[in-house]
Amino acid sequence: MELLDIIKEDTVFLGLEAANREECVAAMLAGMEKAGLVKDAAAYLNALNEREAKGTTAIGFGVAIPHGKSDGMAAPGLAFAQLKTSIDWNSLDGSPVQLVFMIGVPMEAAGDEHIKILIALSRKLIHADFREKLLAVQSKQELFQVLQGI
Amino acid sequence: MVTVEGVLENPSGFHLRPAQLFVEKANQFKANITVKNEQGMGAAGKSILGLMTLGLACGSKIIIEASGEDEQAAAQALLELIKSKFGE
Numbered sequence: 001m002e003l004l005d006i007i008k009e010d011t012v013f014l015g016l017e018a019a020n021r022e023e024c025v026a027a028m029l030a031g032m033e034k035a036g037l038v039k040d041a042a043a044y045l046n047a048l049n050e051r052e053a054k055g056t057t058a059i060g061f062g063v064a065i066p067h068g069k070s071d072g073m074a075a076p077g078l079a080f081a082q083l084k085t086s087i088d089w090n091s092l093d094g095s096p097v098q099l100v101f102m103i104g105v106p107m108e109a110a111g112d113e114h115i116k117i118l119i120a121l122s123r124k125l126i127h128a129d130f131r132e133k134l135l136a137v138q139s140k141q142e143l144f145q146v147l148q149g150i
Numbered sequence: 151m152v153t154v155e156g157v158l159e160n161p162s163g164f165h166l167r168p169a170q171l172f173v174e175k176a177n178q179f180k181a182n183i184t185v186k187n188e189q190g191m192g193a194a195g196k197s198i199l200g201l202m203t204l205g206l207a208c209g210s211k212i213i214i215e216a217s218g219e220d221e222q223a224a225a226q227a228l229l230e231l232i233k234s235k236f237g238e
Contacts, residue, residue: 055170059198065166092173092198115165122202 003078003117003150010035011079012140018081021052021089025066028079028102036074037104043072044104058091063125065118067103076114077104080143082135099134120150151217152225157209160235164206168236169198175231181218183228187211195228 011031018024029045032038047068051057058064079102086096101121105114124130130146137143158164164172176183176195183195185204188211193200195214206212212232216225 055167057166059166059169059202061199063199067166092170092177115162118165119202119205122199123205126199126203 001076001117003121003147004144006076006117007078007080007144007147008035008037009140011037011077012143013079013081014137014140014143015084016081017084018087020087021064024081024083024087024100025102028081028100031079032077032102032104035077037077038072039074040070040072044068044070045072046070047072048102048104056090056092058089058095058097059122059125060091060093060095061125061128061131062086062095062098063131064089064091064097064100065103065121066100067105067114067118069105069107071107073104073106075106078102078117080134080147082137099131117150124150151215152221153213153215154225154229155211155213156229156232158206158212158232159208160238161208162238163208163210164201164204164212166198166202168238169201171236172201172228172231173198175227176224179216179218179220179224179227181216181221181224183224184215186213186215188213 047070057066081100083098086098089097133146185195186192187204
């Protein structure tokens with residue numbers, strides 16, 4: 001499985017305007033629904049919120065990776081948001097978040113595939129030039145090029 | 151510098167949540183913490199993202215290096231956290 005297998009045109013948000021985490025997650029969830037990845041949005045949202053309540057998913061460097069395993073997902077899915085202005089996400093390093101990768105995996109498929117994706121993604125995100133590229137992309141095609149091979 | 155070694159035993163390995171707990175614990179100490187995997191790849195022990203890049207799976211060896219005034223206590227506390235399987 002590669003990133004490009006689970007991210008869809010409908011799940012990419014460039015220059016997204018969101019006032020807070022809830023608005024950001026709601027917009028991304030709507031995109032996942034539109035892409036046909038979700039069968040029960042409320043159940044998946046519940047899984048996301050439960051995970052967030054255990055501890056922030058903001059990993060530093062202005063990046064958050066909200067994620068949840070849920071029967072509300074019809075298929076493994078990834079959404080990406082590049083925010084117009086950064087928002088607070090209770091990050092451990094105190095930095096506001098401007099890049100968001102949201103991952104959803106159905107319960108029955110919850111092996112370690114998505115963890116492999118998380119590791120592959122983190123190995124790219126650690127590099128400032130990769131984060132700068134994500135902040136700079138202006139089209140979905142450009143984003144897909146940046147994410148190719150992960 | 152103090153170096154300790156452990157083996158990750160929580161089923162899903164070093165994903166975001168264990169990395170976060172590790173960083174929270176590491177931040178309780180002044181010591182500088184470096185974590186390495188068996189391949190010698192190293193990451194800052196106070197960075198969630200850094201720790202995730204190590205790709206540590208269940209059964210992986212994990213090497214913790216602590217240096218600074220409370221290095222002994224820091225290394226022991228982090229090793230205990232790993233042994234506790236992060237409460238999973």
